[in-house]
Amino acid sequence: MKPAHRFQAEEISAGYEQHTILNDINVEIPSNQINVIIGANACGKSTLLKTMARLIKPESGEITLDGKAISSIPSKQLARVLGLLPQSPIVPEGISVADLVGRGRFPHQSFLQGWTKKDYEAVAEAMEIMDITELANQNIDELSGGQRQRVWIAMALTQQTDILFLDEPTTFLDITYQIEILDMLTDLNRKYGTTIVMVLHDINLAARYADHIFALRQGELIAKGGPSEVMTSQLIGDLFGLHCTVIKDPVSHSPLVVPKGRYHV
Amino acid sequence: MTNQTIDIIIAGRRQRRRRWFIVNSLLLLLSFILCSTMLLLGSTFYTVSEVVRALSGETLEGVSFAVNTIRLPRMLAGLFAGFAFGIAGNTFQTMLRNPLANPDILGITAGSSVAALFCILILQTSDTTASIASVIAGLVTVALIYLLSRGSSFSVGRLILVGIGIQAMLSAVISYLLMEGAQEDLPSALQWISGSLNGSQIDDMLPLMLTVLICTPMVIVLGKHLSILELGEQSAFSLGLNTDKTRILLIVSSVSMLALATSVTGPISFVAFLAGPIAKRLVGTGYSNVVPAGLVGVNLVLGADLIGQFAFDARFPAGIVTGLLGAPFLLYLLIRMNRRGSLS
Numbered sequence: 001m002k003p004a005h006r007f008q009a010e011e012i013s014a015g016y017e018q019h020t021i022l023n024d025i026n027v028e029i030p031s032n033q034i035n036v037i038i039g040a041n042a043c044g045k046s047t048l049l050k051t052m053a054r055l056i057k058p059e060s061g062e063i064t065l066d067g068k069a070i071s072s073i074p075s076k077q078l079a080r081v082l083g084l085l086p087q088s089p090i091v092p093e094g095i096s097v098a099d100l101v102g103r104g105r106f107p108h109q110s111f112l113q114g115w116t117k118k119d120y121e122a123v124a125e126a127m128e129i130m131d132i133t134e135l136a137n138q139n140i141d142e143l144s145g146g147q148r149q150r151v152w153i154a155m156a157l158t159q160q161t162d163i164l165f166l167d168e169p170t171t172f173l174d175i176t177y178q179i180e181i182l183d184m185l186t187d188l189n190r191k192y193g194t195t196i197v198m199v200l201h202d203i204n205l206a207a208r209y210a211d212h213i214f215a216l217r218q219g220e221l222i223a224k225g226g227p228s229e230v231m232t233s234q235l236i237g238d239l240f241g242l243h244c245t246v247i248k249d250p251v252s253h254s255p256l257v258v259p260k261g262r263y264h265v
Numbered sequence: 266m267t268n269q270t271i272d273i274i275i276a277g278r279r280q281r282r283r284r285w286f287i288v289n290s291l292l293l294l295l296s297f298i299l300c301s302t303m304l305l306l307g308s309t310f311y312t313v314s315e316v317v318r319a320l321s322g323e324t325l326e327g328v329s330f331a332v333n334t335i336r337l338p339r340m341l342a343g344l345f346a347g348f349a350f351g352i353a354g355n356t357f358q359t360m361l362r363n364p365l366a367n368p369d370i371l372g373i374t375a376g377s378s379v380a381a382l383f384c385i386l387i388l389q390t391s392d393t394t395a396s397i398a399s400v401i402a403g404l405v406t407v408a409l410i411y412l413l414s415r416g417s418s419f420s421v422g423r424l425i426l427v428g429i430g431i432q433a434m435l436s437a438v439i440s441y442l443l444m445e446g447a448q449e450d451l452p453s454a455l456q457w458i459s460g461s462l463n464g465s466q467i468d469d470m471l472p473l474m475l476t477v478l479i480c481t482p483m484v485i486v487l488g489k490h491l492s493i494l495e496l497g498e499q500s501a502f503s504l505g506l507n508t509d510k511t512r513i514l515l516i517v518s519s520v521s522m523l524a525l526a527t528s529v530t531g532p533i534s535f536v537a538f539l540a541g542p543i544a545k546r547l548v549g550t551g552y553s554n555v556v557p558a559g560l561v562g563v564n565l566v567l568g569a570d571l572i573g574q575f576a577f578d579a580r581f582p583a584g585i586v587t588g589l590l591g592a593p594f595l596l597y598l599l600i601r602m603n604r605r606g607s608l609s
Contacts, residue, residue, distance in 0.1 A: 055499055079505025090362065090497035094545060096281065098274045099552075106493050107505040112486065115278075124270035133270050137277035159504065 001193040002162040004031040005066055005081065007052075012061030014051045020059070021047045023219040029163070032193040034186065036206040039216035040240050045199045046087065046167055048216060052197065053084040053165040079107035083161035087168050089152050091140055097151050098136040101126060104158035119158075126157035130184060146177035153181065157188070164188075166198035170205070178202070182209045207231050207254045215239055231255035285552045292547075292560035296344070299567035303340040306575065307331055334467070342465035343567045343583070345477050346530040349522035351562020352484055354537030355544065355554055356519040359495055360512065361421050364598055367538045368403075368523050370425065372432030374532045376406030377524040378458065379438050386446035386454055396472050396528040403524040406431065407516055419498070460533030460584020462570045473525045480518040481559070487515055488553045533584040535591020536565050542598075565590075 007029040015021040021044040029035055029052075037045045050056045052063055054070055063070045070078060083104075092100070104126070105119045127133050130150040135143065140151065149169065156164055169185070170178040186209060188194050200206040206213060207227040215223040215230060217239055223230045233246045236257055243265075249256040304316045311319075311328050319325050319332040354367045368374045380402030384395035414420070414427040439458060446454055456463055484491075490511045493501045501508050523537065543565075544557035569586035 050499075053503060055502060075502075075507060076505035079503060082503070084499065084503035086497070086499040086503075089500055090495075092362065092492075092495045094549070096277060098277055099281075103493060103496065104504070106489070109489075120271050120274060123274055124267070127274075128267070128270055133273065136270075136273050137280075165503075 002032065002195070005162055005195065006031070006064075007066075007163060007195070008064050009048075009052055010062050010064065012051060012058040012063065014047055014056050014058040014061075016047075016056075021219050022051065022058075024061070025219075025221050027052075027214060027221065027224075029195060029197055030212050031195050032189070033195060033211040034189050034209055035195070035197045035212045035214065036210035037197070037199045037214045037216060038203055038206050038239070043216045043239075044219040045216050047219075048214075049165055049167050049197065049199050053082065054078070055084070076107045079159065079161070081161055082163050082165070083156045083159040084165040085152055085156045085167065085169060087171065091148070093141065095140055096137050097132060097140055097143070098123060098127070100140055100151060101132075101154045101158055104155040107159060122158045122160055123154075126154040129157060129188065130154040146173055146180070149173060149177070149181060150184070153184070161194075163195040163197065166196065168199050168201055171201060178205065185209070203231070203236065203257050204249070207256065208249060208252045227254050231257065233257075281549065281552050285548055285557070288544075288547045289557055289560065292557060292564060296560060296563045296567065299564060299571065300340050300344060302571060303343065303567060304332060304336050306571070307336055338465040338467045338470060339462045339570070340567070341467070341470050341474070342462045342530050343570055344563055345470070345473050346462075346526035346533065347536060347563035347566030348481070348559040349473070349477050349526035349562070350533060350536040350566070351540030351544070351559040352481060352555060353519035353523035353526075354539075354562070355541035355558035356484060356491065356515050357537075358541045359491055359554065360515060361424065362495060362497075363421050363425065364538070364542050365425050365602070366421060366428075367541070368520075369532070369534060369538050370432065371406075371410055371428030372430075372435050373403050373406050373410075373428075373520060374523065374527055374537065375432050375435035375439065377403040377520075377527040378532050379435050379442065381528045382439060382442045382446075382454065382458070386442055386450055392469055392528070393472065396525055399528045400521050400524040403520040403527075404517065406435075407520060456582060457531035459582045460531040460587070461582030462530055462566070463582060465529060469529050473529050476521050476525045480522045483518045484515065485553075485555050487511065487518075488555050491515060491555075492553075530566075531582075531584060533566055533569070534588040535594070536562050536587055539565060539587075539591055539594060542594075 009025055009027040012025050013020055013022055025048065037048060039045045047056060051058050054063065065073065065081065102115065102119065102123050105122060127136060130153055132147065132150050132154060135147060140148065143151065153169065170181055173181065182205060185196055189196050210227050213224065213227055213230045214221060215235060222238060223235055231246060233244050236242055236244050236246065243260040244257050245260065246255050246257055305311060305313065311332065315325060315328050316332055319329045357367050358364050377399035380398040381395045384390040384398050410424060410428050410431055414424040416423065443451065443454060453464065490506060493504055493506045494508060494511055498508060540558045540562040541554060544554050544561045548554060548557050565587060566583055570583040573581035573583050573586045
């Protein structure tokens with residue numbers, strides 16, 4: 001089991017250039033759980049994720065890991081605890097799946113070292129978890145979107161971090177692949193205790209897979225907690241300006257948001 | 266985790282490494298053949314034993330002068346400059362993930378050329394001063410492109426467009442310098458600006474050789490970091506890479522090599538552009554492209570020089586031959602990228 005970490009964002013405000021997107025946010029990420037950030041477009045959920053993953057420097061406030069400011073931790077050392085899968089990772093041209101997945105070992109390797117036994121094991125393990133062993137020696141350009149996403153997650157897994165951030169890992173995927181990816185992330189969490197923090201667009205999938213939900217509106221955190229406490233028709237109304245009713249998902253027994261519209265009331 | 270998976274991965278990596286070694290050995294062999302040919306062939310043909318004896322310091326009438334003073338410097342200039350062009354071009358193309366983003370198109374080579382021409386034609390300085398000035402000018406050009414293409418977010422497309430603009434501007438400056446230069450310096454300046462191994466002297470070679478010997482290991486060692494940088498800023502950063510430091514080290518070492526090579530041979534067009542993509546095609550998927558790109562550069566320059574010397578009635582500088590090869594490739598690349606929609 002991965003060790004527990006205290007990961008906190010304290011009073012952070014952040015944004016791009018003059019544009020403030022996050023306003024005084026306080027978040028503590030429950031360790032060894034699946035955490036999902038939800039909210040409408042442009043509410044700052046991706047910014048919050050990127051700020052916590054230190055891609056964006058907050059204008060004020062501090063992100064701490066076990067009580068230490070992450071800005072004071074050497075970047076390679078931090079990269080062994082904290083991993084990130086960006087929303088649309090850049091695909092380098094002409095590289096095999098195994099070599100790409102192996103690049104996730106970078107923070108564990110010293111300057112001139114080649115692949116060690118540990119590196120091979122980590123790559124093999126990640127590829128088995130994501131079920132891409134047969135693709136190992138294929139060129140990444142030849143894969144489908146769903147396969148590629150599994151390769152990217154495998155690369156993040158070889159980094160073997162305790163905490164993994166994912167920015168909309170299921171966007172652009174067919175529903176089958178969405179479920180597949182989320183199941184695999186759940187495996188990862190159940191089996192190894194990896195803390196997962198992700199942004200998801202689909203609120204029903206969020207309700208189904210999350211242990212803990214953070215709801216963001218216009219750069220402010222308006223609710224947090226387990227899906228069944230947080231996901232009420234009132235909160236969804238506040239978040240998205242959507243009339244809806246919330247029922248129990250007959251399959252997963254998590255809350256299921258059923259939207260209303262002008263024709264369906 | 267099963268050992269079977271590990272075996273599949275090991276087998277694949279071994280196969281790719283084998284291909285890498287074979288490709289490099291063949292490129293090395295071809296370079297050796299071209300280097301030897303350059304020593305043997307000239308206005309007169311000398312035998313292997315004559316050339317070896319001349320090189321080892323024996324005085325043979327005619328042979329010693331031709332081999333040691335003309336052919337050897339010419340061969341060394343092609344060897345080291347070709348290697349430098351290949352590595353520098355590949356570094357930029359990999360770092361910016363776009364074959365168009367190479368020092369020729371971005372105007373970095375032109376920046377170095379302007380400085381070297383200005384020093385030699387107008388200020389009449391020594392060659393060493395010209396070399397140093399061309400390194401500085403190359404780096405200043407990079408900084409300028411970077412500053413001008415900076416927007417709310419980084420875009421390689423914008424960087425390339427700004428680079429093309431700067432390149433056009435610098436070409437105008439080169440034409441101006443050629444007009445202002447003293448009449449008697451013009452023929453050699455014109456030959457230099459089209460990229461030629463003619464008139465290379467052994468004394469000019471030392472700074473270039475030293476720079477290549479210092480910077481190449483640096484770029485090779487940074488190869489792993491370059492492959493992380495290739496994943497994009499966000500991934501590289503979350504893997505714990507100090508992206509700014511890596512970029513600066515890579516830029517300084519490749520621009521130094523490029524600028525010194527340019528100050529010796531002039532801008533041999535398209536070598537920095539072609540070497541990386543050709544090497545990548547030869548090596549195949551995902552193995553370090555640094556050394557093969559350098560070797561392809563060597564073969565391009567030496568091959569072009571030999572073709573320019575012997576294939577036609579008149580003698581053409583290497584840069585004109587590579588230009589003829591490179592221009593169609595540029596068109597091909599533009600058409601292919603436009604189809605895939607990756608130009609924007």
